Amino acid sequence: MNLRLHIWRQAGPDAQGMLRTYDVRDVSEHMSFLEMLDVLNEELLAKGEEPIAFDHDCREGICGTCGLVINGRPHGPLPRVTTCQLHMRSFKDGDEIYIEPWRATAFPVLRDLVVDRSAFDRVISKGGYISVNTGNAQDGNAIPIPKKDADRAFDAAACIGCGACVAACPNSSAMLFVAAKAGHLGLLPQGQAERSERALSMILTADEAGFGACTNHYECEAACPKGIPAEFIAMLNKDFFSAALASRD
């Protein structure tokens, strides 16, 4: 198939970006979306032009490195599929495709389609863990955890930290990301001791990083490639409000 691509090009963090148009020919439906961009990049290199920078690594949908806004949708048209797992059979001959980076104040563009998501790491560094030093642990089976709870915690822990939730949100809120971590740890007995402090600290850090507030659009849930439900945000809000009230001295 032949396609017309409109791709965001931006030379650096402070440079002015713009959409540029590229025609690609003879695209196989078996190619992944990123392989289609690989082929385009090889053509650009052959012409002596600088290729399009985009982030990617595992290409198996688990590392969370890739992330393109494709025709206005983070990770493209298919639900629960990362950009790297999207294949060209989801498109048809003659399609025009708009390809842009995640857009959020807290995720500045570094070049073309590559953004800086280190704000997510800062959020985790302020509470997104259980404080246990190596060597402190008791036997693994000393803490029975009902299967239902373990499965629910896993649903939240499945977050790959890609940032699609932020890119999809009109407020650029990171609440689904924060809630997934708070939910994962807050549903487990090991996570109870720091539950309130964790909610408070991660939300305040996200605010400082420039992520917006949640106003219940549910775009995050729709965009999440791992299908993490927005009800974890409700759980986080509950933890946050009780922690905020308790901490008012």
Next chain:
Amino acid sequence: MDLRSNIPGGPIDQKWENHKADLKLVNPANKRKFSVIVVGTGLAGASAAATLAELGYNVHAVTYHDSPRRAHSIAAQGGINAAKNYQNDGDSVWRLFYDTVKGGDFRAREANVHRLAEVSVNIIDQCVAQGVPFAREYGGYLANRSFGGAQVSRTFYARGQTGQQLLIGAYQAMMRQVGLGKVKLHHKKEMMDLIVVNGRARGVVMRDLVDGKISHMTADAVLLCTGGYGNVFYLSTNAMNCNVTAAFRAWKRGAAFGNPCYTQIHPTCIPVSGDYQSKLTLMSESLRNDGRIWVPKKQGDTRSPEQIPEDDRDYYLERKYPSFGNLSPRDIASRAAKEVCDEGRGVGPGGLGVYLDFAEAIGRLGEKTVSDRYGNLFDMYQQITGENPYKTPMRIYPAVHYTMGGLWVDYNLMSNVPGLFVLGEANFSDHGANRLGASALMQGLADGYFVIPYTLGGYFGQGGIERISDDAPEVRQAVEATKEKVNRLLSINGKRTPTSFHRELGKIMWDYCGMARNEKGLRTALERIPALREEFWQNLTVPGTGEQLNQTLELASRVADFLEFGELMCLDALHRNESAGGHFRTEYQTEDGEAQRNDDDYCYVGAWEYTGEIAKSALHKEPLTFENVKLATRSYK
């Protein structure tokens, strides 16, 4: 070259305990005076960085990713072994030790493997305490499964995402230390060289992948936790950015490279679909429990699989290995697939594929049961290939998956360069010539959580680490060497892209140093790799500058090292005149076509020293002795 393994004395099950008692300690007030650079933030790196920071050391964690959580440990699916014996099915530290030594085809160090089995139980406890959501039974206790043909159920798992959950656990422990100021995180920084001063590893040279700035950092010790080198084959199940540069640069600075030819080929991956293919995706081995593997009997049979009658099909694993059949071990199943494809009986584009057929299982069990067992894998297959495996057989083909070889380390995980420690897949030590399923995660975390915190203290406790100037000639030389390499890559102005060289190198490696190797092929590779390297340095194109985010430059720099490293792998494969585990030399096989080890002449670690020219690399031998597990031949007939 000093290759003393420093294995402690005493009976095998007391070596580690005795050694811990003998190791020097560093008192808490002094720990904060020591700094450590940890390169790589996968399971080994993140667990080491977190644990060392908890102890009070000042840690610098370096990753080329935008976040440490992206490391490729995250992609491991199956599970992690531990000798907990929660199932009361006869497992023990001894049995895990025995299975690992035997599975490694008697080319690993007994003492290291025993320690690995011992600390395996602590890993599970630690991960549970961190909140890793392992699979549970209804009573709330941890679930186990049997994996990779083990006779006991000792594998802990978290759905099909065990690597992800373990890595997130280690990442969170490390990020806690970042928040506390004990770990300084350097993200989007790629290690370009090792700094060695007065014979000790004292720092690294890094390139900032955003602005291209080349800088250096010095410390009292350097830990390389930089993973394997499977991407030398271009196509592998490794992530796109995995590379050999950190380990290879350390080799050029004097560290020995152990057994580079030991690579693992996984039999069940989705085949290549076209020239544009960028990587290969693993399909869990568990599919072979119910799927039947076959190819057409006739060469060039282009009928669709449904149209090929039973009589025209060759279920070759069932035919050749009647007792293990479709469950034959990884190396054997992989080689058999290659053989039938080499005979022109492969299926799918390019004839590089075999069928994995579930029709019989669906008939026997019903579609619902098959879906319950393998539904997520079938969905993933359909997402990638567009074919429905309930209706038409899957196509699979072997792919490079893991590298058992790596930098040589002693019992303390220290290389022969004092102060340079190597952890996880990057070292050579625990898997011998073949790694068993669910053992990679175990080793990464064992090294980081439970070995290095003791042995690093032992190194520091010995003293003798002098203060060095940030402006020492060795530091300046290493920085200059990196700048020179980058400038050289940018100034060739040729025609060919780094990817095209990488792809060509990968083809040479796959054809001549892949699943089956022989002297003639390896000699061909040893002629073609240097020729390709020469063309690389004359005809490479890298547009843009070194002072920007330049992914072409990043790749070119890594491919340059692969082009040298591939030659070293072939040298090692050529010298090892035997077949062992993942290293199969066609000249050395039994009448039945099975691997034939030569314990009289090759029961050693082949450790290579850089002498200024790859072709003249010097081989050193660390003899392996087996005092606890008797040398025996593996058989799966």
